[in-house]
Amino acid sequence: MNVQYENREGCLRVFLSGELGHHEAISLMARLSALVEDHLPARMVLDLSGLEFMDSSGIAVVVQTARKCQSCGGTLTVAGTPPQAQKVLTCAGIHRLVDIR
Amino acid sequence: MKLLKKDRINQMTLRFPSRSANEGFARSAAAAFIAQLDPTVEQVYDIKTAVSEAVTNAIVHGYRDTLGTITLTVRLYAPATVEIIIADKGCGIENISQAREPMFTTGGAERSGMGFTIMESFMDGLAVRSRPGKGTTVILQKALQARREV
Numbered sequence: 207m208n209v210q211y212e213n214r215e216g217c218l219r220v221f222l223s224g225e226l227g228h229h230e231a232i233s234l235m236a237r238l239s240a241l242v243e244d245h246l247p248a249r250m251v252l253d254l255s256g257l258e259f260m261d262s263s264g265i266a267v268v269v270q271t272a273r274k275c276q277s278c279g280g281t282l283t284v285a286g287t288p289p290q291a292q293k294v295l296t297c298a299g300i301h302r303l304v305d306i307r
Numbered sequence: 308m309k310l311l312k313k314d315r316i317n318q319m320t321l322r323f324p325s326r327s328a329n330e331g332f333a334r335s336a337a338a339a340f341i342a343q344l345d346p347t348v349e350q351v352y353d354i355k356t357a358v359s360e361a362v363t364n365a366i367v368h369g370y371r372d373t374l375g376t377i378t379l380t381v382r383l384y385a386p387a388t389v390e391i392i393i394a395d396k397g398c399g400i401e402n403i404s405q406a407r408e409p410m411f412t413t414g415g416a417e418r419s420g421m422g423f424t425i426m427e428s429f430m431d432g433l434a435v436r437s438r439p440g441k442g443t444t445v446i447l448q449k450a451l452q453a454r455r456e457v
């Protein structure tokens with residue numbers, strides 16, 4: 207799992223690549239939470255276009271990160287979601303809680 | 308789904324310790340083995356996802372803070388059905404129907420309680436056998452050929 211980000215005009219864009227399962231989820235959640243605290247973005251975009259695989263561990267990552275953004279006064283959008291990750295998020299009904307594209 | 312032994316065309320079994328570093332290996336190994344049935348890309352991902360859920364459960368819940376052995380068996384049936392069995396000898400499940408409910412979890416903040424729901428909706432068959440203190444066996448089945456007549 208590789209994490210890269212850029213912060214431009216209050217929008218924090220984070221790019222994830224590789225596989226996201228339970229093995230990667232705990233440290234990723236902490237990493238994303240720290241990024242939100244450091245940048246306090248008005249808008250955060252979690253770009254999943256580089257994800258090769260995601261299981262239900264990714265659901266918690268998305269939901270926790272959305273909550274973290276909200277508690278810091280911002281919003282989260284999930285972008286570039288590959289079909290496999292989309293299917294997992296839809297199955298869990300996460301598209302009703304978080305803006306997923 | 309009732310699968311007959313006479314229709315079994317191939318099988319493999321893997322045994323590995325319940326380290327989270329093995330999750331990626333286990334789901335990829337299952338996906339590589341079923342390739343010989345010529346599945347679609349979506350079917351491969353469905354199976355990979357379901358296997359990842361079951362193996363993760365054995366690691367996170369079954370063996371919790373201990374280390375144990377997980378057995379992954381993949382069986383292929385003619386003309387094109389796959390059966391995958393994931394077994395642990397961990398703590399077992401007290402109440403299986405409660406565990407299978409969406410959003411039910413006994414795990415931490417990184418768990419969503421959606422593992423069984425995903426296994427059920429991504430596969431054609433899910434059976435769970437478990438005894439507290441003895442362990443858990445999850446059986447996943449999926450038919451890969453088009454099931455609708457043209």
Ligand SMILES: Nc1ncnc2c1ncn2[C@@H]1O[C@H](COP(=O)(O)OP(=O)(O)O)[C@@H](O)[C@H]1O
Binds near residue numbers: 420
């Ligand atoms: N192999 C297992 N051994 C013991 N308990 C299990 C096992 N698999 C699942 N469970 C129980 O079933 C619950 C639901 O599992 P699941 O739907 O995958 O959600 P999650 O893993 O997010 O908790 C778990 O929280 C756990 O209590």
Ligand SMILES: [Mg+2]
Binds near residue numbers: 363364421
């Ligand atoms: Mg699970």
